[in-house]
Amino acid sequence: MFFSGIMEDLVLQAVAALKKLDPKDIRVLNAIERGMARYEIVPIHQIARLAGLNVEETSIRLSKLHKLNLIWRSIGPYVGYVLKVTGYDCLALNALSKANIVEAIGRKLGVGKEADVYDALSPSGEKIALKFHRLGRTSFRQTRRYRIYVGERRHISWLYQSRLAAEKEYEALNLLYPKVHVPTPIGHNRHVVVTSYIHGVPLYEVKELDDPKELLDSIIDDIKTSYKIGVVHGDLSEYNIIIDPESSTYVIIDWPQWVPSVHPSAELLLKRDVRNILNFFRRRFNIRVDLESTLNYVKSSS
């Protein structure tokens, strides 16, 4: 591909830009973020007011942020700015670094439809994973249409959607850890969730297992335990389970779309989750387990 590598890597761009920012630049970036709760395009005088800087200094810093590709300038009815994804990444990375959660960013681990995942190091040298939620990035129009339906907030943007997804995922991990095989929740800021790094390969790549029935039973027990705690995954499949063949352990990832067990859609999603897993084990390992009786087991209190 022509535009591959570092130029396309938003997070690495954010990391590089962050090194060039001083605290007042961050204040201006922060001011745009706060302004975006009220304005679709934040006017310069509002940015200056929110940053507590005069308009002249604000303008200079805005030019710098614009050159670093962190913000987008609108020259419509009035000159104003909005954050770009890289700018939002910068704010989250800055906060996670200040909070002593993240020391250094490594390489990209995975690109999903709605997230970019990176490995990183904690200040104590532990390998961790950073998941950057990216919602509404496909189409600006779609985002505009979607936001009408979300809650009572008027300006429901990609920024707000992404933060909501991260908060939701982090909430699930905190409810489930350590009773269910999930990544250890470590921290969260804005649209970024920090967890333990999971060593291994996705289940769909695994062709052979010593005891596939034992793994299936354990996954079903995880679904049961989650359900009891009040969480239905909602996107469970062989793509969201990571297996470490060496230690024969596994982890269930990717929780932002979870619904509470009492949610009207919970039954339907639970059935789909269980069916996905049973289908995979039947196809791949020729293990046949009945869907209805498994569902009864998952929902039973014993």
Ligand SMILES: Nc1ncnc2c1ncn2[C@@H]1O[C@H](COP(=O)(O)OP(=O)(O)O)[C@@H](O)[C@H]1O
């Ligand atoms: N904690 C983690 N440790 C290691 N790799 C991870 C971790 N979380 C996610 N990944 C990798 O990133 C990919 C995408 O993550 P996932 O949470 O499934 O998001 P999505 O599928 O919505 O993009 C995964 O398939 C996996 O390869």
Ligand SMILES: [Mg+2]
């Ligand atoms: Mg996934």
